[in-house]
Amino acid sequence: MREAVGAAAAEVAGAEAPPRGxxxxxxxxxxxxxxxxxxxxxCAPIARDNPRNVADGIAAKLADELGDLLTSAEVAGPGFLNLRLSDAWYGGALGHVLGEDAFGSGVAPTPERINVEFPSANPTGPMHIGHGRNAAYGDSLCRVLKYAGHEVSREYYSNDFGTQVERFGASIAAxxxxxxxxxxxxxxxxIDAIAKSIPGAAGMTAEELQHVGVEKMLAMIGETLTRMGVEIDVWFSERSLHQDDRFERAIETLREAGHIYEHDDAVWLRTSELGDDKDRVLRRSNGDYTYFATDIAYHQDKRQRGFDRLIDIxxxxxxxxxxxxxxxxxALGGDPDTFEPVIMQLVNLTENGQRVQMSKRSGEFVTVDDLIDDIGADALRFFLVQRSHETTMDLDLALAREQSDKNPVYYVQYAHARINSILEKAGIGTDAGLPTAIPELHESERALxxxxxxxxxxxAETAFRRSPHRLTIYGREVAAEFSAFYRDCKVVGExxxxxxxxxxxxxxxxxxLAQTLDLLGVSAPERM
RNA sequence: GCGCACGUAGCUCAGUGGAUAGAGCGCUGCCCUCCGAAGGCAGAGGUCGCAGGUUCGAAUCCCGCCGUGCGCGCCA
Structure with missing residues (x-):
């Protein structure tokens, strides 16, 4: 259909390919x-004719090419061409959906090897709602990228080195x-719980407790992610960069490329020549390297593992x-277009209109585990990925809890369960295929x-725009369209x-529906 | 002060330069002798923050202003 329109447009415009737009x-x-x-x-500007005449020309060509698949083509408004298609065309379209193994997969124009880094919560405490949003988004994005035809690796960067984890170890020791x-x-x-869970903790040094604590914390985070339906492929340790020469080599690469200079006893990277506001310090005058320096080494490592693209969330x-x-x-020699940081906006957790405190330091925060216990993993994931990642969103706990049965996730799941029930009742083989003669269709059937x-x-659009929230909308639309079909058309006994x-x-x-839910990381129940 | 986002229905938010701007929740009123009522139908509710510009056409692109958030360290 699209090709037919494109071809007709190209012909009228006198061009090889259909014009952009x-x-x-x-x-x-x-x-x-x-x-x-x-x-x-x-096409009108290209064909040097007024849009309505051009539309007439395209309509004639389409009628020619599509034959009786096209019922009518009318010119409307400023030059829109409105097309109506026959039931035979609809039958063919449905046959196409049923005929493909994984309908909608492999649509990426150029498949890439993509590394996606998320949610990389510090291993000094449990995941809170912000990490939850990051994980829900990151995992859904990965699922979509993979379905679209890319090769995807989910990577968790653990900040298990430096000041924060030292404080963590000292806290456990205390x-x-x-x-x-x-x-x-x-x-x-x-922190108490971790201290108690380590046998002989009282006799261990803060450094020993730090290592054991980080290990325990990462295991807990991994469990939380599993409960959310997120499986990380690579757990990357910041500390490991310092255990061989990878860190030094990355800095050396920068030095050889001439991007480094010394000033005031510190070592600087000349980032201002590459789009940054000012130059940044890599090694402080006291001899310590900055977090930035380590992060550079980390990205050099990722780059050298042969990915076409790095996405950081x-x-x-x-x-x-x-x-x-x-x-x-x-500066490392990478193409900045293949490095893609994605910013996740905040989640404001509220309860009865009041802001819930989320400070890790004070310890008063709602964890992702609490939320899963409260509203379930399906609702949590759907909620968190429902809004565009670039919008600050509110999540009212009381609402999510008390009205969970009105959560849109149940609407989509319900449609899936209902179809399943109908098919059971129909009792005929679901792989029977379509009848050779397509019956006259109801408008609800065409709409669906x-x-x-x-x-x-x-x-394709979701993958390209890195916007999995689109699929929550699409899923609701399919469910709504199915509900209309269900209302208007009986399946069994016709x-x-x-x-x-x-x-x-x-x-x-x-x-x-099942595929859409799966890409969102939400279950598709056969019964509810 | 500088930089980056965001201002769309009562609330939370979709919206790819196209026709009369949408959804969910909330509100009003209806629909189960009928394959699942966790459903459906109808209704009320909008100066798309304000003011200019670009063009056949702007919620969408550009400039300015107002408001909100975040960031501006030899911290991580």
């Missing part, structure tokens, strides 16, 4: 046909000794870090088919060809 879209208003195209308005944690330590009750408070890291990446065949475009066609439609809808 030609779009085939689903009109919101049913009076505007099954599909509409702006092709004539785009609790193990029965004294108060230091002023700059971690206050949460979980960072919290909102890191957006000031983007320019300097891109500059460093370029139109929605289902959007799926590949939806996947004439053989009608039932057979509708069973096929149900199978297709179920498979698209």
């Amino acid at each position: 030609v779009a085939l879209e689903r009109p919101k208003n049913q009076a505007h046909g099954d599909f509409a195209t702006n092709a004539a308005m785009v 609790r193990a000794a029965g004294s108060d944690v230091p002023e700059d330590g971690y206050q949460g009750e979980y 960072w919290g909102a408070d890191h957006h000031g870090y983007i320019q300097r890291m891109k500059a460093a990446y370029a 088919i139109r929605r289902l065949i959007e799926f590949p475009d939806e996947i 004439a053989d060809d009608v039932t057979q066609f509708r069973v096929g439609l149900c199978v297709a809808a179920r498979s698209v």
Whole structure:
């Protein structure tokens, strides 16, 4: 269909390929046909004719090419071309959905090897809601990228080196000794729990406790991620960079490339020449390297592992870090376009309109585990990925808890379970295929088919824009379209060809819904 | 002060330069002798922050202003 319109547009414009900007879209208003195209308005300047004449030309060519698959093509408004398609075309479209193994997969124009780093919560405490959003987003993005045809590696960067984990170890040591944690330590009750869970903790040094504590903390975070349905492929230790010469080599690379200079006893990276506001310190005058320096070594390591693209998913408070890291990446010899930091905005956790405290230091925070216990992993993931990652969002705990049965996630899952139930009742083989003669269709059937065949475009767009939240909307739309079909069309007990066609439609809808839910990391129950 | 985001229905938020700007929640009123009512139907509710510009056409792109958030360290 799209090709036919493109070809007709190209011909009228006298060009080889369809001009940029030609779009085939689903009109919101049913009076505007099954599909509409702006092709004539785009081509008019090229063809040096007014849009309505151009539209007439395209319409004639389409009628020629599509034959009886096309019912009508009318020119409307400033030059829109409104197209109506026959039931035979709809039958063919549904057959196409059913005929593919993994409908909508492999749509990425150029498959890449992509490393996605998230949520990289510090191993000094449990995951809170911000990490939860990061994980829900990151994992769904990975699933979509993979489905679209990319090769994906999920990587967790553990900050198990430096000041923060030292304070963490000191805090455990203090609790193990029965004294108060230091002023700059971690206050949460979980520190107590960790201290108690380590046999002989009282006799261990802060450094030993730090290592054991980090190990325990990472295991806990891994368990939380598993409960969320997130499986990390690579757990990367910051400390490991310092255990061989990888750190020194990365710095040496920068030095050889001439990006480093010394000033005031410190070592600087000339990031200002690569898009940053000012130069940044790599080694302080006291001899210590900065966190930035280690991060550069980490990204050099990732780069050398042969990925086509690195995606880092960072919290909102890191957006000031983007320019300097891109500059460093370029200084290492990387193409800045293949390094893609994505910023996750904040989640404001509220309860009865009141802001819930999330400070790790004070220990008063709601953990992801608490939330899963409260509202379930499905609802949590759906909620967290429902909003665009670039929007600050509110999550009202009381609402999520008390009204969980009105959560949109149940609406989509319900449609899936209901289709399943209908297919069981129909009792005929779900792989029977469509009847050879397509029965006359109800408008709800056409609407549902139109929605289902959007799926590949939806996947491509979601992957390209790194916006998995689109799929929560798409899933609701499919569910709503199915509900309309369910209202208008009986499946069981109709004439053989009608039932057979509708069973096929149900199978297709179920498979698209199940796939959509899976990409969101949400279960697709057969019964609820 | 500088930089980066964000201002869309009562609330939370979608919206790819296209036709009459949408969804969920909340509100009002209906629908189960009917394959699942966790559902459906109808309704009320909008100066898309303000003011200019770009063009056949702007919530969308550009400039300015107002508001909110975040970041501006030889911290991590």
